[in-house]
Amino acid sequence: MHSSFMPPRQVKIGDAAAFAGTTPRAIRHYHEIGLLPEPERGGDDRRRYGYEDMIRLLWIRRMADAGIALDDIRDAFTTSTDSGDGVAGILERLEEALSEQEAELRRQRTALQRMRAEGSRMGLLSDFVTARLKSLPEGSLRQADLDSLLVTEWILGPLGAAVQATRFIVLATHPALREESDRIDAAEEALDDSVAVDDPRVAQVAAERHAFESALNAVIEESGLDEDDDALFDAWDRLTADDEEVRTMSAVEAISKMPYDFSPARLRCAELVLELSAT
Structure with a gap:
């Protein structure tokens, strides 16, 4: 074979990077994190890469392209370089992670389609x-x-919102109740910081709110929507029989973190409504 066709026994970092389709900077990073052993250096104190170095570099590149994290690639080589058990374990975990990502993508796509449809x-x-x-x-x-x-x-959760939806079903189908609801909402909003908690208007609005809620509940009972609410609980039990809902915080914690711009007078009004309901 002519000498000009003889392959080099070692190459510099630039040639190694070009061959593997990466960059010298990336290779230096592999050295820093212990993924690629430091090679021999030539008389000019520059790294020289041999056949085994290039093989490992190619494996690193292929595994990185498959989505395996560099730390996992390093662990795989450390676990079992010869048998390949370490690589197999990493590939198995990667497949599981990809399956989870695919499931999440399907969930997101379904949610997006619902938003567009609804x-x-x-x-x-x-x-x-x-x-x-x-x-x-x-x-x-x-x-x-x-x-x-x-x-x-x-x-x-969904059950609480579904039960609350009964209220809005009635308001949406009974214009007189909707009008009265708007009036009382406006009266409550008028109980701002300029109104003292012992102002007579506070008790008056509380009495009006209590009367309205009683009228609303009466319509719910007359229309049979309260029986639908009972069916909601049964449906929810069947739906979640084998599925535990994971909540990051309790309802009390969540309520304590949800800001409501209520004045002291309006809070007092709400307390009076509860007292009237209790009696």
């Missing part, structure tokens, strides 16, 4: 909640209604 904020609620609202005419729910359901579902 439209606006309705699509942000779970199927369990939106199923409760399917019978309502389009546009009969207000944005504030959906916002309230979103907060309730986040704090109490």
Whole structure:
């Protein structure tokens, strides 16, 4: 063989990087983290890479391209260089991770499709909640209604929001009740920081709120929606029989972290409504 065709016994870092399709900087990083052993150095104190170095570099490149983290590649080589058991274990864990990612992508795609199909904020609620609202005419729910359901579902879960949806079903189908609800909401909002907690208006609004809630509950009972609520609990039990819901915090903790801009007078009004309900 002509000498010009003789392959080199060792190459410099630039040639090694070019051959493996990487960069000298990446190779130096492999050395720093112990992924690639330091090679011999020539008389110019520069690294020289031989056949075994290039083989390992190619394996590193292939495994990195497959999505394996550099630390895992290093552990794989450390565990078993000859038998390949370390690499096999890493590949098995990578496959499991990819399966989980695929499942998460499917979940995200399903959620996105629901949002597009339901439209606006309705699509942000779970199927369990939106199923409760399917019978309502389009546009009969207000944005504030959906916002309230979103907060309730986040704090109490889908069952709590589905039960709360009963309230908005009645308001959406009974204009007189909706009008009265708007009036009392406005009266409560007027109890701002300029109103003292012992102002007579506080007790008056509390009495009006109590009367309204009693009227609302009466309509719910007359329409049979309270029986639907009972069915919701049964449906939820069946739905979650084999599925434990994982919550990052309790409902009490969540409520304590949700800001509400209520004045002392308005808070006192809410307390009076509870007292009236108790009696």
